[in-house]
Amino acid sequence: MGRKGFDNDLKYKMIEELCNGKSTADIEKEYGISGSNVMRWLREFVNNGAFGKNVLTPNESVRFEQLREKAKKREVELRRHGTFKSENFDWILEYDSDLQQWNEYSSEWLKTIIRSKAKAIESLSNFFKKWNHIYKTSRVA
Incomplete structure (x- = not known):
């Protein structure tokens, strides 16, 4: 906790955990990452797509687009x-x-x-x- 500069792979993993039904409280308990960080990453990913300015392979582009669709629906579910x-x-x-x-x-x-x-x-x-x-x-x- 209190750690700055989380790795993009970790952010994607947390987004996948959310999309697979885990709550932010579960993620915080299991990984020690605040739920507010995870929700911010989810919203950033939904709004802006892949983190960073890396060039993606075609397979990565497809994977991220599928994850983004799941993330959009999960963000709506979590939005109260x-x-x-x-x-x-x-x-x-x-x-x-x-x-x-x-x-x-x-x-x-x-x-x-x-x-x-x-x-x-x-x-x-x-x-x-x-x-x-x-x-x-x-x-x-």
Whole structure:
């Protein structure tokens, strides 16, 4: 801990651990690397791609692009802000653009809710997150 200048390979390993379902707390306990560092690396990788300015081989490019796609979905899963408060469910499109129709249905349905709107938003958010997990698992199989 307190160590500066982490190796890029270590950063990728931590991102892979997150993408494979480990929590930042698990990573911190196992590797002694703060969860905030790991989340920062995940976001940097999602937003900017491969770390450093190294020239990548075609195999490395494919591997990093696949990891980046997994990282994008995992970052959305880990991101909690906005998913339980907003009546706009555009964040679900980050999981899968095929959910556009569901996004429109949920927005229309929420317009009809008068009482307990916060509970309805939370329920829809939970539904989409659970559905995505099941859908993702079935697509891999």
